[in-house]
Amino acid sequence: MNEEKAVKKYIPMTETMFFILLSLQQEHHGYGIMQYVKQLTNNRIILGAGTIYNSLSRLEKDGLIRALSDDDRRKTYITTGLGKKILKVEAKRLAELYKNVKSLLEEPL
């Protein structure tokens, strides 16, 4: 999948896709992704097995991540160059959103 198509398909990104791609800046397997995201979000997001399997299959098929090892059927993944580009596009979008709501957050309740 080329960058233009990937941007169209993945931006704006769901929280699930965002955190999975973010966690795959380092090599992880499915369960490792769940633990990483759980820690990163202070237990707010606990990804399920079905959700992670679906997301990883889709991201791998579209070339945003790739499998590194297939040890004892426990596949590990990492983001590809395309995956990193798409993650940055989403990060920029989130930064813009944050910039626009920052003053709102600073207002006293």
Add this chain to the structure above:
Amino acid sequence: MKTKKIVFFPAFKRVVPADFENWLENMAAEGWHIERVRQWSSIIMIFKKGKSKKYRFVYDLRAIAGKDYISTYRQFGWENLGRMASVYIWRMEYDGKRPEAFTDNDSIAGRDKRTIAAVSVSFSLFLLAALTMSIAAIFFSGTLSANDRTQLIIGAVFFIVLAVLLGTVMLYIHKRGRQ
């Protein structure tokens, strides 16, 4: 005291995946357990009486599952009870918060869509059979005997009824998914 319970057409009576999961969970809470799910389990399920257990079940239809599908679920602590047709049934005992395998709207909707797509295959075949028989009964009625014509009409009506039934099932799953 009864130690066995036989349920016919369990998956046909509960076509929405979440309903099927909840039914299995309620059965387990009442002490009725199924240890293996097999190809014919959508037609007949045999439960054995045991202790009441708090299990979360997951119904996951996968026409093609990757080789890491099973291992991903197992890493999360799910027990694979087996497959009926293309449906994998998973189970996890829990205490406290009910575990979920699908944790975002996309994957919940995706699970329902896969179920609808599977039903649509049979729906299309039944519809095609009904149309073929209807066309034959209408356009070749002159060349058919009264007996053959009657058989074709009965066949067409039978397949139309099945197609309507499956169409209703697809709409129902879709509607429940939107809710």
